[in-house]
Amino acid sequence: MEELTKTEERIMQVFWKLQKAFVKDVIEELDEEPKPPYNTISSIVRLLEKKGYLSYKAYGKTYEYFPAITKDEYAKTTFSKMFSSYFDSSPASLLSFMVKEEKLNEKDIEEIKRIIDQNSML
Incomplete structure (x- = not known):
């Protein structure tokens, strides 16, 4: 698209x-x-x-x-392109960027940990 x-x-x-x-x-x-x-x-x-x-x-x-497409479909496509282009498809690079540039607070970090723990059990 x-x-x-x-x-x-x-x-x-x-x-x-x-x-x-x-x-x-x-x-x-x-x-x-x-x-x-x-x-x-x-x-x-x-x-x-x-x-x-x-x-x-x-x-x-x-x-x-x-x-004709949902916002979620567009977000997935756009994010996939950005993820591969700017972060070399590396979750660690993306997370490092978020922590350094977005100034995540303790609550955000705890939420990310919870999501990781929840999905690692699948």
């Missing part, structure tokens, strides 16, 4: 939140001011449909769009 630009991903976040929407609904949901032009968002939505991220239902000349 083709990667999304930052703008496309932002629009997909709206669709995952709303589940289905017309272009005008997406524009209303965006928190930027001034709101982007209708034609700009409509073009991005059509690109997302071409890339396979959105499907639609037609009502005459009006289209209601909805996600």
Whole structure:
């Protein structure tokens, strides 16, 4: 599946939140001011449909769009690419990065330990 630009991903976040929407609904949901032009968002939505991220239902000349993939499916694909590209598919490298860069607190570390212990028993 083709990667999304930052703008496309932002629009997909709206669709995952709303589940289905017309272009005008997406524009209303965006928190930027001034709101982007209708034609700009409509073009991005059509690109997302071409890339396979959105499907639609037609009502005459009006289209209601909805996600063709779930947010979880997208997250898995995106994370897998990032994990292999930036962390050489090494869980230790990822965890080391999280501890150093994300400044995990004691509660976070205990939760990670609990998850590891729980999954090592499987």
